[in-house]
Amino acid sequence: MVDLHTQYEKIKPEIDKAIQDVLHSTAFINGPAVKEFQHDLEEYLGVKHVIPCGNGTDALQIAMMSLGLKSGDEVITADFTFVATVEVIALLGLTPVLVDVDPHTFNITPEAIEKAITPRTKAIVPVHLFGQCADMDAIMEIARRHNLYVIEDACQAIGSDFHSSEGWTRKAGTIGHIGCTSFFPSKNLGCYGDGGAIFTNDDELANMIRGIANHGMFVRYYHDYVGVNSRLDSIQAAVLKVKLPHLNAYAAARNRAAAYYDNAFKNIPQLKIPFRFPKSSHVFHQYTLVCNGIDRDALIKYLAEKDIPAMVYYPVPLHLQKAYRTTRYSEGDFPVTEMLSKNVFSLPMHTELDEEQLEYITRHVIEFVKNA
Numbered sequence: 001m002v003d004l005h006t007q008y009e010k011i012k013p014e015i016d017k018a019i020q021d022v023l024h025s026t027a028f029i030n031g032p033a034v035k036e037f038q039h040d041l042e043e044y045l046g047v048k049h050v051i052p053c054g055n056g057t058d059a060l061q062i063a064m065m066s067l068g069l070k071s072g073d074e075v076i077t078a079d080f081t082f083v084a085t086v087e088v089i090a091l092l093g094l095t096p097v098l099v100d101v102d103p104h105t106f107n108i109t110p111e112a113i114e115k116a117i118t119p120r121t122k123a124i125v126p127v128h129l130f131g132q133c134a135d136m137d138a139i140m141e142i143a144r145r146h147n148l149y150v151i152e153d154a155c156q157a158i159g160s161d162f163h164s165s166e167g168w169t170r171k172a173g174t175i176g177h178i179g180c181t182s183f184f185p186s187k188n189l190g191c192y193g194d195g196g197a198i199f200t201n202d203d204e205l206a207n208m209i210r211g212i213a214n215h216g217m218f219v220r221y222y223h224d225y226v227g228v229n230s231r232l233d234s235i236q237a238a239v240l241k242v243k244l245p246h247l248n249a250y251a252a253a254r255n256r257a258a259a260y261y262d263n264a265f266k267n268i269p270q271l272k273i274p275f276r277f278p279k280s281s282h283v284f285h286q287y288t289l290v291c292n293g294i295d296r297d298a299l300i301k302y303l304a305e306k307d308i309p310a311m312v313y314y315p316v317p318l319h320l321q322k323a324y325r326t327t328r329y330s331e332g333d334f335p336v337t338e339m340l341s342k343n344v345f346s347l348p349m350h351t352e353l354d355e356e357q358l359e360y361i362t363r364h365v366i367e368f369v370k371n372a
């Protein structure tokens, strides 16, 4: 699904030197590379504070912890997402309130959020799924009206631009009160291990987030809150500092591959190509098609026989996962998510796809559909 090796080969001298520099300095924790990357990312995103941490799941958890929520407080998020979003809500003793998504963008809808709000609702976590922003204009308007926090899960959408109908453009993760991202190797800005970061323009929240990520400590060995230990290590920061200047070119390469796929599939009624939400750029963390009247799992099996990987993100809606089943929900509650989980599949999407590979992949997908 990704080709991290070819990508590494192209920047090998810079990466190897950056890692060697950390090894020579032996400043493995909180070395200069961490601060440097933090500043570079603040500048790239146009956000006041970037707080690096251990991974994207930690980023979400720490963000949630910084809001001072209480057991039983409700947090609204999408049913169609990676589990981490809901996992941290549940882990903190908060109540995840799941809502359905839009069949075209796959993102949480403002209408569904509005309907799910109760007096106990404290926060909304929109997930910018597959690389495209949710409708942040409408979500921020709802949040203001109901006095709710917004934590953006931008783990799949770093670098994506949201164009507000008010005329401004901002990066995914910098619009809500807090934004979270992951530097997992296969993410759009991936390091060579685990990594994550939290973004905010709010000085007080930034201070709280820094303290919570560091054992709830604001003055050395004085612990004001129950915190966690979550850091981006210096080697990962050094890798990210080298890769960040390439992020826009990486997004452009992903968009070129997406355009090739689109062009190959656009006239095939059995396949629905990814919808482009006019208010967001798309950074194509995934290129995800929706099957219409063909056997998705048979298609994936057929592709596997031709050595073409294809994946289903995500095969089971969160409300039907064993760990998250409650009497609150039952099958049929979220028809769009349930339909998507049965019909979506994602094709290889990364920065190194060449024309020959794209031709081979699209030819075999079309071959299956024609014979289906």
Ligand SMILES: *Cc1c(COP(=O)(O)O)cnc(C)c1O
Pocket: 055, 056, 057, 058, 081, 082, 084, 085, 127, 153, 155, 156, 181, 182, 183, 184, 195, 196
């Ligand atoms: C990857 C991902 C996460 C978690 O990131 P990790 O770094 O793997 O912990 C959270 N939410 C979404 C939507 C993701 O894609």
